[in-house]
Amino acid sequence: MSGQRNPQPAPRETMGRSPFNGHRGGADVNGPSSTAGSLLFLREDELRLAQDLLFFAYRDFTGAADVILRELGLGRAHHRALHFIARNPGITVSDLLAILRITKQSLARVLTALVGQGYVAQVPGRADRRQRLLTLTVAGQTLERRLYERQRERLTAAYREAGGAAVEGFRRVMRGIMNENARAYLEASGPAGPQPAQRG
Amino acid sequence: MSGQRNPQPAPRETMGRSPFNGHRGGADVNGPSSTAGSLLFLREDELRLAQDLLFFAYRDFTGAADVILRELGLGRAHHRALHFIARNPGITVSDLLAILRITKQSLARVLTALVGQGYVAQVPGRADRRQRLLTLTVAGQTLERRLYERQRERLTAAYREAGGAAVEGFRRVMRGIMNENARAYLEASGPAGPQPAQRG
DNA sequence: CAGTTTAAGTCAACGAACCTGCCGTAACCG
DNA sequence: CGGTTACGGCAGGTTCGTTGACTTAAACTG
Numbered sequence: 001m002s003g004q005r006n007p008q009p010a011p012r013e014t015m016g017r018s019p020f021n022g023h024r025g026g027a028d029v030n031g032p033s034s035t036a037g038s039l040l041f042l043r044e045d046e047l048r049l050a051q052d053l054l055f056f057a058y059r060d061f062t063g064a065a066d067v068i069l070r071e072l073g074l075g076r077a078h079h080r081a082l083h084f085i086a087r088n089p090g091i092t093v094s095d096l097l098a099i100l101r102i103t104k105q106s107l108a109r110v111l112t113a114l115v116g117q118g119y120v121a122q123v124p125g126r127a128d129r130r131q132r133l134l135t136l137t138v139a140g141q142t143l144e145r146r147l148y149e150r151q152r153e154r155l156t157a158a159y160r161e162a163g164g165a166a167v168e169g170f171r172r173v174m175r176g177i178m179n180e181n182a183r184a185y186l187e188a189s190g191p192a193g194p195q196p197a198q199r200g
Numbered sequence: 201m202s203g204q205r206n207p208q209p210a211p212r213e214t215m216g217r218s219p220f221n222g223h224r225g226g227a228d229v230n231g232p233s234s235t236a237g238s239l240l241f242l243r244e245d246e247l248r249l250a251q252d253l254l255f256f257a258y259r260d261f262t263g264a265a266d267v268i269l270r271e272l273g274l275g276r277a278h279h280r281a282l283h284f285i286a287r288n289p290g291i292t293v294s295d296l297l298a299i300l301r302i303t304k305q306s307l308a309r310v311l312t313a314l315v316g317q318g319y320v321a322q323v324p325g326r327a328d329r330r331q332r333l334l335t336l337t338v339a340g341q342t343l344e345r346r347l348y349e350r351q352r353e354r355l356t357a358a359y360r361e362a363g364g365a366a367v368e369g370f371r372r373v374m375r376g377i378m379n380e381n382a383r384a385y386l387e388a389s390g391p392a393g394p395q396p397a398q399r400g
Numbered sequence: 401c402a403g404t405t406t407a408a409g410t411c412a413a414c415g416a417a418c419c420t421g422c423c424g425t426a427a428c429c430g
Numbered sequence: 431c432g433g434t435t436a437c438g439g440c441a442g443g444t445t446c447g448t449t450g451a452c453t454t455a456a457a458c459t460g
Contacts, residue, residue: 041364041368042360046359046367047348047355047356048348050359051351052287052386054257054258055280056378056379056385056386057254058254059301060377060378061254063301077447080255083255087252092407093407093408094406094407101259102446102448103447103449104408105409105410105411106446108409109445110446129455129456130406130407130408130455131407131456132408148248148251152247154376155247155250155251155377156242158376158377159241159242159246159247159376160239161372162369162372162376165369166368166369166370167246167369168241168366169366169368169370169372170250170253170369170370170374171253172362172363172369173366173367173369174256174257174370175253176357176359176361177257177261178257178259178261179260182259186252275417276417293436293438294436302417303418303419303420304439305418305419305438305439306418308437308439309417309418328427328435328436329426329427329428330426330427330435330436330437331436332436332438
């Protein structure tokens, strides 16, 4: 998701469904389902649909916060940083880098802005004083919460409509899509919550 | 989805879970669940998790195709265009714009490259000759399929692990997250397939 | 303690992909 | 014929990602 925050060109039709887009391409080729009977959801058209779902859901989910971001002159990169600092108070820079999968310089730019505008605070680690542990200031927490609220609207609506069982399925599939490391990260920080800082 | 295609900095640890990232922030504030008993999945920490899920799943799903893209000197913008042209052969430029939600110029750049390299063909509409209906050439279909296969691996693994019921739930939630227009688009092009060109 | 490794910051330069605003051409349409 | 639409293109700008090299300070290690 890049910085696509345009003022919604008011699609006259439903959404680019002109009467001219021909038939759906090659839905006949469905490799894996030929072996498994109960695995109809692995047919090609089902998987193609999943591609669309991921694109649209992510596009609109991230887009939900854009209004606030742009009025503050921030971008999505800032939002991502805020989010993961909020989720992991006291996270180190290198850990945040590993999560975001961007380079040090990209993060530095974002972090400089966030610190400069008083949203993020850096405190040296007491166990390892080279580290600059990142936390949100009160202003940062407020901002992050505003952004979160926007996304929450979409999410709660979706969750409520779909119901608890669907939500459970959603989570299972999403976990499956992401890679091993991300799954491990979520497990570590998820159910039991990360250990409150000790060990040093 | 921005252009983040970095060569995977080989995270030593699982993924940035140093023992120092303190406790999970403010999971006490859970607004909506206070009213509804059965809607436990609307608690704040559940919704926060959903944010993470969307980030990681999307990151890794789109990242799956990056290897191929970068060896061809293409970016994710090209992939997105290829995907939606493949899904909607004969789509108009303006319809594609409405789907991707980018500006004409951004699409033009991508499209110029794809046409120039022989992946996309433009044919004037016979009903409205101003239109340049977009289709994939054979090379374009081949490339799009290569990219698709990469994503398919992740997807089939996830779907298979999660099972059919979970997949159904996944779809329901994802549809709920996206906006009205996107839902309508998927409905129009989904189950029955788009009407093969008539009505004009 | 010297030497290496690590955490973080920094500079320079670059590239991809997005943006607005404006203009032009061809075609459709009332 | 005049207004609108579909598409293309130019100018100029921003965000956000990239690489590579270098510095500082702290931690680790033989």
